[in-house]
Amino acid sequence: MTAIPVFFHSLWSISSYTWREGMRKKILIGFLILSLLTIFGATFLTAFLETGGTGADAEVDAKLVKDICVTAISIFGVLITIFISASVVPSEVENKVIYTVLSKPVRRYQYLLGKFLGVQLIVLMNLALMGGLFFVALYFQEGILPTLLLWTILLTYFEFIVVSGFTFAVSCAATSPVLPTIAGLFIYITGHLTEYLYDVYTRAGQTGEWGDQVIGQIAYGLWLVLPNLQNFNMRSQLLHLQPNDPPADIMIPNLILYALLFVVAGLGIAYWIFRRKEL
Amino acid sequence: MKAPKLIIAIILALVLASWQGARVSELRESETFYRWVVAAANQLRVFGTLEPGQAAREATAPDYMDESLFTDVEAHFEPRLNVEPGGEDADEESYSALIRAVQQGGHEHEIWRLASSAESRDLRQRFHELRREGRLASLGEVFEVGDLYANEGTLVNLGNMFLGFRQMAANLIWLEVDKYWHQGIMHRMIPLMYTTVTLDPNFVDAFLLGGWHMAYNITAPMADTPPALMEYDERYDAWVGEKERFYYRAADFLKDGIRKNPTDYRLYFDLGFSIYMEKIDDPTSAVRYLSEAVRYPHESWVRRTYYRALQDDGQYERSLQGWESYLEEFPDNQVAPRFIAINEGLIAERDGEAAYAAAREAEAEGDDERAAELRAEAEAHFDEARAVWENILLYYDDGYARTRVLRLDALELAEAGQYYEAVALLENARWESSDFFQEASEMIIEIKLEGGLPLSLSERQYLLRQQEGEQRRRANEADGA
Structure with missing residues (x-):
């Protein structure tokens, strides 16, 4: 067997094992069931509202279902992503499985890459399940298949992958999943508040004090370096997309590239931490 | 990979990510x-x-x-x-x-x-x-990050709390609007409707339902403002009472929706039909907005309403052309033939009135031969119009066609100098069809003025209001210039 197939074989073995292991986690199954109940329940929620009817009333119902489902996918999706990214490495350290794996002819970067790919398989599987049920719910409620929502789910996934990359990096330094889980939530919340840093930068300097200007420059620097997860929030544009919408065509590939670069950075940090870890 | 190389690779990836972020x-x-x-x-x-x-x-x-x-x-x-x-x-x-x-x-x-x-x-x-x-x-009214520093923090806190889930916040507030609507607490609905669309400017249905609530439901229990109590509002260049203020407020709300969703036909349709055509009775504005509604993908009734607005605005040829093309596209449509006939009748009436006016001018200039020719022409047009209305009455019990026949009779009486008879006919005819009431009332004033008959108190008030409105409009235009 040549080197390249062996490399991919090991990678696949680790990622498929991670996937199988992850899908057995009760907390993930709990989140998944909650999200599915929310999505399914959204169709019932509108039935109890007094907005039901025709015309604009019926369209309000459809909007409520869409928004509840997209929000449920985002919230439960990111919780699943954070919990799984935070736990795959520390739990193997905890139960000492990692020693058995690394005693095989597997390089540490191979192990990390395999684990990360396994996490992505779990996230993708969960997103597919939630998205699929969303489509079914919307089809039964409104008789429509919202294909544009595929783009919002795709962008949601790339938002998750950024959170996943950095949470994974933190998890490589931790011995239990608690700290990386908190860090993951922090990354997600901070990533959504990055926009405020730019606002601080644009408003800084109004007092003429040097301290004010320095704060502005620091805010600008942080705004440049930190991932801005609000960029992935193109739900409004996509859900209300008109034909011939050129900005969306160019934004989507740029956002994917943006996410992938942060993932590379996150994985690099993870390897930098993990390579010297005493195991 | 050696540590320095790895650190350089990480820094490079972060720099590239930052550059891509910018x-x-x-x-x-x-x-x-x-x-x-x-x-x-x-x-x-x-x-x-x-x-x-x-x-x-x-x-x-x-x-x-x-x-x-x-x-x-x-x-x-x-x-x-x-x-x-x-x-x-x-x-x-x-x-x-x-x-x-x-x-x-x-x-x-x-x-x-x-x-x-x-x-x-x-x-x-x-x-x-x-x-x-x-x-x-x-x-329009927009939610900005900078609003965090503003004093009125209610909306900001809501937006901030939901971390990018503003649509959900807007939905929840809309549910409150719906609750208040069913509880009949109208005054609480209005600020919440504005909050909803500020948080989610693409919530087109909130604009539509909000406009409808303001123009129809909130005004439904209000008494009509007596003309003498109406005030001239410079913003809208119109005489308004409490009810009319809500109509214009609804129009402003829908216009804000158009600013944020310029390609949604429903906003133009509701603004043109529900507000300007049905409530404010301004067919020119109705035509303007309905002509926009038909530019975007729309339902079939939008075109029909547009053609009706063109007719109300006196653009009979364009309305006729529209109905004919509509009938070609939908040959089984039941209403298009009636409106085609109505527009043909209105064109004949308009041409007849123009010929009468030209005949009067010719008489004033002493050109009796030309005047006689024009009178004959006018009568031919009126005969044509009468034939159209009577033809409609053969197929439908049509109040509108009936009033048009009575209107023609009144015009002929007035032309023959029988002003009292003409006015008496119109006084009865205007109750036949609501579409005809305003037109008949204005015709009565014109005929009374022409025949030197005394005006009633409400007619004098109507004329004074028109004159005052015109003066204010001119003054505004002069200020603007």
Whole structure:
């Protein structure tokens, strides 16, 4: 067997094992069931509202279902992503499985890459399940298949992958999943508040004090370096997309590239931490 | 990989990600600018202005810069856009290339390329500075991060709490609106409706239902304002009472929706039909907005309503042409033949009245031969119109056609100098059809004035109000100039 197939074989073995292991986690199954109940329940929620009817009333119902489902996918999706990214490495350290794996002819970067790919398989599987049920719910409620929502789910996934990359990096330094889980939530919340840093930068300097200007420059620097997860929030544009919408065509590939670069950075940090870890 | 190389690789990845982040931010800013350019071009064509007039501005309103910025954008885009000249619209020739490009459609990529180009960077920067300063009225009521620093924090806290889930916040507030509506607590609905659309400017149904609540449900229990108690409102250039203020408020609410969702036909339709046609009785404005509604993908009733508005506005030929094309497309439609006949009758009536007026002028000039010719022509037109109305009455029990026949009789009586008989006929006829009431009332005043008959108190008040309104309008125009 040549080197390249062996490399991919090991990678696949680790990622498929991670996937199988992850899908057995009760907390993930709990989140998944909650999200599915929310999505399914959204169709019932509108039935109890007094907005039901025709015309604009019926369209309000459809909007409520869409928004509840997209929000449920985002919230439960990111919780699943954070919990799984935070736990795959520390739990193997905890139960000492990692020693058995690394005693095989597997390089540490191979192990990390395999684990990360396994996490992505779990996230993708969960997103597919939630998205699929969303489509079914919307089809039964409104008789429509919202294909544009595929783009919002795709962008949601790339938002998750950024959170996943950095949470994974933190998890490589931790011995239990608690700290990386908190860090993951922090990354997600901070990533959504990055926009405020730019606002601080644009408003800084109004007092003429040097301290004010320095704060502005620091805010600008942080705004440049930190991932801005609000960029992935193109739900409004996509859900209300008109034909011939050129900005969306160019934004989507740029956002994917943006996410992938942060993932590379996150994985690099993870390897930098993990390579010297005493195991 | 050795540690220094790995650190360099990580730093390189972070630098590249930051650079890409800056590029994405620039694209997002270009996108906001592009959407404003398209929306402003549309607004300038539809509303005729980007900024509220002096009368409509609040005391604390900033010095708006929309039109100055848009003029610069037009000048920058003009030589770079490849747009066909002219079009259906008579005003189209006076439009800039940018407005024509947005109106004609299909130029979206060209406009986006220009809006996001390096050459437009200065314009983009100026746009974002003005946006942050709140000096662009054409953006409508918007939620901005900068509002965090404002004193009125209610909306901001809501937006902040939901971490990008503002649509959900808007939905939850809308559910409250719905609850208050069913509880009959109307006064609580209005601020919440504004909050909903501020949080989610693309919530078109909230604009539609909000406009409907204001113009119909909130005003339903209100008594009609007696004409003598109406006040002249400079913002709307109209006489208004409490009810009418809500109609105009609903119109403003829908216009705000159009600013944020310029390609949704439902907003134009509701503004044109539900507000201007049904409530404010302004067919010219109704035509303006309904003609926009039919430009975008729409339901079939939108076209029918547009043709009816054209008829109400006296544009009978365009209405007739529209109904004929509609009938060709939908041969089984039941109402199109009736409206085709109505428009034919109205065209004949209008031509007959014009011939009568010309005959009177010819008589005044002493050209009796020409006057006789014109009278014969007028009578021929009236006969044609009468035949149309009577033909309609053969097939339908049609109040409108019946009143048109009575109207023709009244005109002929007035022409023969039998003013009392003409007025008496119209006094009865105006109760036959609600569509005819206003027209008949105005005809009665005209005939009384022509015949030197005394006006009633309400008729004198009506005339005085018209004159005062006209004077105020002229004064406003003089102030504006």
